[in-house]
Amino acid sequence: MSNQVTKKYQELLDLLRTLPKLAVAYSGGVDSTLLCHAASTAKGPEQVLVLLATSCLLSRQTVLAAEDVINSFFPATTRFHQVDIDPLADRAFAANDRQRCYLCKSRIYDRLLAEMYRLGFSTLIDGTNLDDLNQTRPGLRALQERGIRIPLVEIGFTKADIREAARQSGLPNAELPSNSCLATRIATGTAISRERLSEIERWEEEVHSAGFPGCRVRPRGDHVHLEVQEAHWKRLADPAMRSRIAAYFQAIGFATVAVDLVGR
DSSP: OOHHHHHHHHHHHHHHHHSSSEEEEEOSSHHHHHHHHHHHHHHOGGGEEEEEEEOTTSOHHHHHHHHHHHHHHSOTTOEEEEEEOOGGGSHHHHHTOTTHHHHHHHHHHHHHHHHHHHTTOOEEEEOOOGGGGGSOOTTHHHHHHTTOBOHHHHHTOOHHHHHHHHHHHTOTTTTOOOOOOGGGGSOTTSOOOHHHHHHHHHHHHHHHHTTOTTOEEEEETTEEEEEOOGGGHHHHHSHHHHHHHHHHHHHTTOSEEEEOTTOO
16 A cells, blocks of 8 residues: 555554444445455454345345455454345335435434444444545435444545555455446436336346446436446447447337446
């Protein structure tokens, strides 16, 4: 690690050692994985509770990958619990207005806090990083209202810092693209249904299998928007690949297949 990131990582360990009975809100992404690793290093794996909230908003592949990181990288004494949540039980969330993320995060963190207390832990921490504060994230209010600590922000970790520390720590998902829940693919104001979420999951699996991991598929009426990582644009430019993807979406009823030139 660079001297700056090494210093931040040591400060993170020092901070985590002062927090009692730690539970980590884990998603399988690199941010929360680094936080789990740091907490395990600072406190000992048996002294840290790792909580994964599962729901219809996460693809099955996302959950499997998150489980695999815990099972393959972390010590066997790691206390790992999954907490199943039904966000669609909240009609306000399913209506999908601009408060969707806040409502969802509120439900998730209420459940994680309840599970944490049930198991005898007292401090919940989240993997939000400094760069996240520069984005529109209504869900951050849910953390603040519940007093959930965000150590990576407190120490000043950017996303680049996190990836550097993750690589040096040997985390298997150090280069994993950032992800978000499946509901983010649905336009604000369009109701969220279990069926639509399942369709999006299936569509993204198809594009992923064509060689575009980390892709996002956003349905918009009779057309669909694709987002792929910039590193994969050359592959997408291949005429045969474009024809394959266009034919797939047209066969299921989309008139137009568009690619976001900003990328991911």
